[in-house]
Amino acid sequence: AQLALEQDYERFREYETRYRVLLETSREALALIEADNGRVRDLNPAAERLLGVAGGGLDGSALSSEFEDRSRDAFAVAANRAVETGEPQSVAVRTRRGFRALTVDAQLFRAGGEALLLCRLFPEEAPGGTSTEFG
Amino acid sequence: AQLALEQDYERFREYETRYRVLLETSREALALIEADNGRVRDLNPAAERLLGVAGGGLDGSALSSEFEDRSRDAFAVAANRAVETGEPQSVAVRTRRGFRALTVDAQLFRAGGEALLLCRLFPEEAPGGTSTEFG
Numbered sequence: 264a265q266l267a268l269e270q271d272y273e274r275f276r277e278y279e280t281r282y283r284v285l286l287e288t289s290r291e292a293l294a295l296i297e298a299d300n301g302r303v304r305d306l307n308p309a310a311e312r313l314l315g316v317a318g319g320g321l322d323g324s325a326l327s328s329e330f331e332d333r334s335r336d337a338f339a340v341a342a343n344r345a346v347e348t349g350e351p352q353s354v355a356v357r358t359r360r361g362f363r364a365l366t367v368d369a370q371l372f373r374a375g376g377e378a379l380l381l382c383r384l385f386p387e388e389a390p391g392g393t394s395t396e397f398g
Numbered sequence: 399a400q401l402a403l404e405q406d407y408e409r410f411r412e413y414e415t416r417y418r419v420l421l422e423t424s425r426e427a428l429a430l431i432e433a434d435n436g437r438v439r440d441l442n443p444a445a446e447r448l449l450g451v452a453g454g455g456l457d458g459s460a461l462s463s464e465f466e467d468r469s470r471d472a473f474a475v476a477a478n479r480a481v482e483t484g485e486p487q488s489v490a491v492r493t494r495r496g497f498r499a500l501t502v503d504a505q506l507f508r509a510g511g512e513a514l515l516l517c518r519l520f521p522e523e524a525p526g527g528t529s530t531e532f533g
Contacts, residue, residue, distance in 0.1 A: 268404070272407055274510065277509040278410060279410055282413045282420065284516055291424065374415035377412070381423065383423075
């Protein structure tokens with residue numbers, strides 16, 4: 264049993280590496296947050312660029328602390344709905360730094376007895392040639 | 399030591415779930431292949447759509463078997479270079495089913511003593527309004 268456990272251990276270590284490589288190299292802006300308090304577990308480089316934060320700067324703080332005031336409530340409503348319904352939720356927000364318009368898709372999943380939200384951040388499409396402000 | 403191992407085990411099981419969620423929900427088309435023989439370990443739904451294959455159909459066969467003849471050599475050269483240099487390589491290929499023009503970015507990483515290539519597949523950009531054939 265001990266040997267089997269150690270073999271599984273190696274296998275699962277491999278998945279941590281796979282997870283890290285996928286996250287770090289993704290062109291999609293991704294944030295993994297705790298479902299109950301919104302704290303950031305992982306934020307990839309693409310998401311750091313969209314939010315205008317330096318590398319690793321958000322670990323442990325709430326993702327919504329990077330949104331401007333009114334966006335925080337909208338995000339909290341969507342996140343709660345994602346947790347309650349289990350259905351992906353989409354919400355428009357604005358970043359605190361840079362005041363940039365984003366869409367955030369939040370999807371619940373459970374891993375190791377813990378509820379997490381995978382959030383994908385998309386810059387709002389600029390309508391052809393016009394301003395994106397409140398677009 | 400046994401208890402510590404079991405706690406780690408739980409932690410790494412969580413990473414397998416995180417990896418799966420990231421892979422399955424990604425809008426990027428992703429394939430994880432074995433570096434030494436090109437066999438597909440994981441192919442996400444976005445990649446299945448680009449290649450025109452049904453779910454799970456590629457497990458264990460070579461990714462390049464989904465490319466048309468001349469593309470197979472080009473892909474093999476790029477994959478070998480990615481392994482030898484450790485630098486990401488980009489190559490233009492055409493799919494066997496659908497004859498679709500793609501760019502494949504291949505990046506080497508090592509996990510659990512094994513060499514793997516993470517491949518991202520992008521449809522070739524259609525030049526404004528014209529045909530994409532040999533674009």
